[in-house]
Amino acid sequence: MNKRHSFRSLLLVLLVVLMTVSIWPVSAFAYVPYDTNYKDSFGQLVWTQSAYNPVAALGRDIYVPDPKDPSKQVYSPLVQPKDLFIDSKDHIYIADTGNSRIVHLDEKGQLLRILDVKESPLKKPEGLFIDQKGDIYVADTGNKRVVRLDNNGKLMKEFKQPTSKFLPDTFKYDPIKLVVDKRGFLYIATLGGYQGLLQLDPDGNFLSFFGANKTEFSVMDAFKRLVYTREMYLREISKLPGSVASVTIDQNGLIYTATKEVASGQLKKLNIAGKDLLAFKDEFSDSVTTKSFGEVRFPPKDKLQKPQLSDLTVDRSGNITAIDSTLKYVNQYDGNGNLLFFWGGSSPASSNRLGVVKTPSAIANNSKNELFILDEENGAVQMFRLSEFGALVHKANQLTQDGRYEESEKPWQEVLRLNAYYTPAVLGLAKAAYKKGEFEKAERLFFEAGFVQGYSDAYWQIRLQWFQKHFGLLMNIVLIGGLALYLLNRFTRNTSWRKAWKHRKPSEIPLVNQLKHAFYILKHPLDGFAAIRYEGKGSMLSSAILFLVSAASFCVMRAGTDFMFNPSAAQEINLVTIFTQFVIVWFGWVISNYLISTIYRGEGRFRDVVYGSSYALFPFVLLGLPLTFLSKLMTLSEAAIFSFLETALIAWVALLMVWKVQAMQNYSVGETGMNIFLSMATMTILGVLIFVTFGLTNELKDFFYSVYQEVTIR
Known part of the structure; x- marks a missing residue:
């Protein structure tokens, strides 16, 4: 009886579990063939739940009347489709480039009609736009024009290449994408159009170029401009800004562009004046910084492969979603350009998996904020719904x-x-x-x-709240402390212990005097360094102490400076790495400076260079900790003050190094400058040699290991 009761209880438990599983939301167990990620403020990869789930693949069942027998239907798939647009009714329009036509689907993906403009046939159209009236604008790339159709597909107007003295002779009119604002003004992206979007009025007259990218100018370009002659510079390949690859417009009339082949500003949000609203002011200066878009989960095997954002869409909430045609990621940002999600997954070439887009060519969204991605290779539209x-x-x-x-x-x-x-x-x-x-x-x-x-x-x-609460106490402490110091000085001025302190004898311990000499160098640097060279004011022990304390102070500065001025402080900081870097740079300087001094009429010995280079670091000991403490009391509004103090500290150390070289090597000012320049060049060469040596050592180790494996296997 007990066994039967136990068996029934077990069956009841299993039944409850099965019922629970059956009524559990399907999305909790939904499988998607891609991973969704986010990157935090420090660039660290975060794995998240799926933001969008694949729903369906649309546009695969397209049948048209058979030209030979109109009573029959023949399968007519999409061929190299390039663009996608969803109107206010959630109807889907596809620029079927390979078939030179426009395919119109309803909100469920069922074919409604085919638009091929029989009175003036399309030729490889790559872009389209539907305005609020239902008029259809097509970037008819093969015919080098833009056409406007009414909602029945009848040709209303052609926009051919405009004539204007402001258009350069080299301008090529190959429309690929376009949008139309509420005024009827056209913004056309042209193939290779580095000047920006071509802006036309409703009659097709040229107005201006809009939203052009800036030319990237590197240090090498600046060097060429400095040293090249005019003839040499003219023979250089022209450096042009990136051309706009795609354009879209939101419900507020703001225009968004996507640009490939640029390192930053791949996405732009432009107001009517052409100002990029996604650019932001730097927190430490008044300069405007252009954001970089296009996420990468892990660095690709081919390091030359970089994100190429080829198309974008903006949903009703202002979120920007862009597709990466190279790495196949979908990147979503909010209206201010802050990353929300990015996702993507690989798929074998021979398989078609719902949710994995092999060759994304366009993206759009409907009124429900559902995403539609056009897959050029598979000839279909993948539909995604928010999880x-x-x-x-x-x-x-x-x-x-x-x-x-x-x-x-x-x-x-x-x-x-x-x-x-x-x-x-x-x-x-x-x-x-x-x-x-x-x-x-x-x-x-x-x-x-x-x-x-x-x-x-x-x-x-x-x-502010702390000062408001404790202001009275602080003022009392300051007043009482100042009064106490005044009275102490007034009534102890002629006492014996004050006179004894004033006329105290120098310490008889050599190490103490040698360490105190660091303060003398701060006031009289040339005489102080000369005293180390000629009067024995320094030693190996005092130099080692100053060097170690300076290195420790530098490590404290790097790790302890407040988060506002050192954002990396929020992450784990390896003090051993910082200390090692400090030691390597210092030793590199000492060796390089000594080598150059020996061949450039220098008089200093190796130990003089070591002693002087250690004493020159003393400002780190003196100001490192106070500056670190001060950073914890300041805010970004005082960033200019902190930056000045930090720069002044580095400059002070650098000047002491200069005076050290001049005093110990007995140089003139010009000789000192040349010595330092050659020392820095030598440091650079040593660094490159060490890097190459380690690289070759690793390669040699791998070679011998491969030989060993071959021998042991055979």
Whole structure:
């Protein structure tokens, strides 16, 4: 009886488990053939739940009347489709480039019609746009024109190459993508058009170029311009800015562009004046910095392969999603250009997997913020729908973007519960805490998120509140302390112990005097270094002590400087690595400087170079710790002061090194400059030689190991 009861209990438990599994949300077990990631403020890879799930592949079932027998239907697949557009009714339009036609599907992907403009046939169209009236604009690339069709597909107007004295003779009019604003103005991306988007009025008249990229100017280009003659420079290959690959427009009339073959500014969000709203002001200066877009999970095997963002779309929430035609990633950013997700997966060449796009050529979204990616190789449109996690992130981020920080707190908490490493959730909660006046919590969260400006703002408020609370006490301490010092000086001026201290004898311990000599060098550098050379004011022990203490102070500065001025402090810092780098640079300088001095009429001995180079580091000992402590009391509004003090410290050490060379080698000012220049060049050469030696050693080791494997196997 007991066995039968136990068996029934077991069956009941199994039944409950099966019922639970059957009613559990399908999305919890949904499998996607790609990984979704995020990169935090320090570039560290974070794995997240899937933001979008693949739903369907559309556009594969296209049948048209048989030309030989119109009563029959023949299969007519997409061939090298280049562009995709979804109108206000969520209807899907595809630029079927290989077939020189436009394919119109309904919201479910069912074929509605084929547009081929019989009165003026299309030729390899690569771009299209549908305005609010339903008029269809097609970038008819093969015919070098843009055509405007009414909603029935009838030709209304042609926009051929405009004539204008402002258009250069070298300009080629090959339209590939376009958008039309509410005024009817056209913004056309042309093949190789480095001047930017071609802006035409509704009548086709040229207005201007819009949203051009800047030419990248490297150090080598500056060097060439400095040393090349005009004839030599003219023979150089022209360095042109990147050409716009794609363009889209949002519901507010802002224009977005995607550019390939550039290192930064691959995505732009342009207002009517052509200003990039995704560029941001640097936190430490007034300069405008252009962001870099296009994410990479792991460095590709081919190091020459870099992200190439070829098309983009903007959803109703302002989120920007771009496709990478080279590495096959889908990258999604919010309206300010901050990364939300990126995803992608590999697929064997012989298989077709739902959700994996082999050759992405275009991307669009519908009114439900569903994504549609055009796969040129497979001739289909992959449809993606927001997952529960992705929808939650979008909701919370939209509230944050709208400034409703307190409302965003609960959604962000749920996101953080689902993924504790998703940094935007931490940042959203930090902004909510700041808005509610919880500045200490906000400071901690901004630090975790790696957001320097928010951390500084929160600390500013904490510091202000602390001063307001303790101002009276601080003033009393200052007044009482100042009065006490005045009275102490007044009543002890003629006492015996003050006179004895004033006329105290130098210490009889040589090491103490040698260490005190570092202070003398700060006031009289040339005489001080000369005294080390000719009067024995330094020793190996005192130099070693100063060097080690200086190295320790430098390590403390690098690791202890506050997060606001040293964002890497939020990560784990390897003090051994910092100390090793400091030692290598110092030894490289000592050896290089001594070698150059011996062949350049120098009088200093090797030990003089060692002693002097150690004493020249003394400002690190004197100011390193105070500067590190000061960084913890300042905010970004005082960044100019901190930067000046830090630069002054480095400059002080550098000047002491210069005076050391001049005094110990008995050089003139010109000879000192030449010696230092040659010493730096020697350091560079030594570094290259060491790098090459280690590289060859590793190669040689691998060679011998391969030979050993061959011998042992055979």
